Amino acid sequence: MSRRRGQLVLLAAAVVVTALVPMLLAYAQLGYVGDAAAPSDDRVGTTLVDGKRALERTVAEATGAVSNGTAADQHRKAADLAVTWVDATAAAVESTGTAQGVTVDVARNASAARRWARVRCPRGPDRAFGACVANGGVITQTRADTTALVAVAVDVSVRGPDGTARATFVVRGVRGAVSVGRTEP
Amino acid sequence: MRGQTNLFALVVALVLLTGATVVGVSLADAALAGADREPIERHAAAATADRLTAADSPVTTRANVLNASRVAALNASRLRELAPTAGAGDVRVALDDRTVVEWGAPGGGWTVRRSVVVRSRAEPRLIRANLSRRSTVTVPGGVDRATVTLDPGPNTTLRSVRANDRVVLHDGSGLNTTATVHLDRYEPTTLRVDAGANATGRVAVTYRPRIVDDRVLTVTVDA
Numbered sequence A: 001m002s003r004r005r006g007q008l009v010l011l012a013a014a015v016v017v018t019a020l021v022p023m024l025l026a027y028a029q030l031g032y033v034g035d036a037a038a039p040s041d042d043r044v045g046t047t048l049v050d051g052k053r054a055l056e057r058t059v060a061e062a063t064g065a066v067s068n069g070t071a072a073d074q075h076r077k078a079a080d081l082a083v084t085w086v087d088a089t090a091a092a093v094e095s096t097g098t099a100q101g102v103t104v105d106v107a108r109n110a111s112a113a114r115r116w117a118r119v120r121c122p123r124g125p126d127r128a129f130g131a132c133v134a135n136g137g138v139i140t141q142t143r144a145d146t147t148a149l150v151a152v153a154v155d156v157s158v159r160g161p162d163g164t165a166r167a168t169f170v171v172r173g174v175r176g177a178v179s180v181g182r183t184e185p
Numbered sequence B: 001m002r003g004q005t006n007l008f009a010l011v012v013a014l015v016l017l018t019g020a021t022v023v024g025v026s027l028a029d030a031a032l033a034g035a036d037r038e039p040i041e042r043h044a045a046a047a048t049a050d051r052l053t054a055a056d057s058p059v060t061t062r063a064n065v066l067n068a069s070r071v072a073a074l075n076a077s078r079l080r081e082l083a084p085t086a087g088a089g090d091v092r093v094a095l096d097d098r099t100v101v102e103w104g105a106p107g108g109g110w111t112v113r114r115s116v117v118v119r120s121r122a123e124p125r126l127i128r129a130n131l132s133r134r135s136t137v138t139v140p141g142g143v144d145r146a147t148v149t150l151d152p153g154p155n156t157t158l159r160s161v162r163a164n165d166r167v168v169l170h171d172g173s174g175l176n177t178t179a180t181v182h183l184d185r186y187e188p189t190t191l192r193v194d195a196g197a198n199a200t201g202r203v204a205v206t207y208r209p210r211i212v213d214d215r216v217l218t219v220t221v222d223a
Helices: A002-028 A043-068 A075-099 A110-120 B002-034 B039-053 B068-072 B076-082 B084-088
Strands: A103-108 A132-135 A138-143 A146-160 A163-172 A176-183 B060-062 B065-067 B090-095 B098-103 B110-121 B125-130 B136-139 B145-152 B160-163 B166-170 B178-182 B189-193 B201-207 B210-222
Touching: A002 B002, A043 A075, A043 A103, A043 A146, A043 A163, A043 A176, A043 B166, A075 A103, A075 A132, A075 A138, A075 A146, A110 A132, A110 A138, A110 A146, A110 A163, A110 A176, A138 B166, A146 B166, B039 B076, B039 B084, B039 B090, B039 B110, B039 B210, B065 B068, B068 B110, B076 B084, B076 B098, B125 B136, B136 B201, B145 B189, B166 B178
Parallel strands: B065 B110
Antiparallel strands: A103 A146, A132 A138, A138 A146, A146 A163, A163 A176, B060 B065, B090 B098, B090 B210, B110 B210, B125 B201, B136 B189, B145 B178, B145 B201, B160 B166, B160 B189
16 A cells, blocks of 8 residues: 555656746757847859859959950950850859859850840040940950950859749850849749 | 545645646746747848848948948938838947947847948048049049040140050040049059150049948847
8 A cells, every 4th residue: 555655646746847848948059049149041143143253353354364365356356255254254154153052154145245235335525436246245345456355245054953033144244244134933 | 445545645745746747837938938039020120120231232242342421311201211120219320339320228228249341431542643644544443433634735636545455535625524424343544545656735633542441330229
């Protein structure tokens, strides 16, 4: 009889301990703030921005290279030279993206270049330049006795595990890129 | 008699057990109350700092690089638009110890610190050159645009201006003007005025150098 009563007390103690366990678990989770402090893992967006900056820099360098080695109206030669620079960077951006676990595709956009050349070609009172010529996504222009690289139009598409981002940029000589179309993931 | 002693022992044991439970639960409750780490303040402060330093934030040029003039234009309503979570309480946004935006008077609350770079433009610099002596002006790297003023002397026609041999201004009938030209910001640029051997006149180039400072952005939210 007394052993049974002792077991009753033991059982009651066990019930109380079991009831306290969830409370301990709840307490252990109180300090968790990982979500707020963790840096955002937006690989698609970062790759897109990094690619844009790499292209801006390349086009700026190519602009210098093209204007140093051309005479007037050598649009084809200037475009070919620019294509060499831009395509090399495009390949580098694509392989960097692959290393980060996203698929990147960079391609020159001929139709966006033609549209931009028609509407936004640099001209004005102190800029008595020739007409813009778009050639395979590269916009060139005769300026005095040289052919200048004006801009390159590119499509960048980044496909990652969380979605896809597509953007069309017109990367102007030294003034950086302007976005002419963008699809958010 | 022995049974009654055991009954007494049982009652005492149950009372002790109940007492221990009550004490334990009340201690746990006090611990839970004391562990109030203001998750709302913490989240609001972190979210506001994230929004301010994001690449597509209206005050940054890219992620964690703030544009000083756009930061100066920031006010309470624009910040509230940018980070609605901050509207929950008193908020202060500061760069180092200088308060940028503040509403209410946050006494305690939660503070988030982020290391950022602040870009600003210094006072304009002016370089003048006399074309009879020299025809080039060098602008340091990091400058993305400059204003060129051309003032040709008599019997001089200035037809073009080149930046690192790239033609930026050209007019076959002569330039006598003030114009803004865009420069390669990755390297120093030499601006050259195409002037003949006996050219006279002046050229003035104005540009604003970039200043880059490391700062600590602090966001305090007191809900």
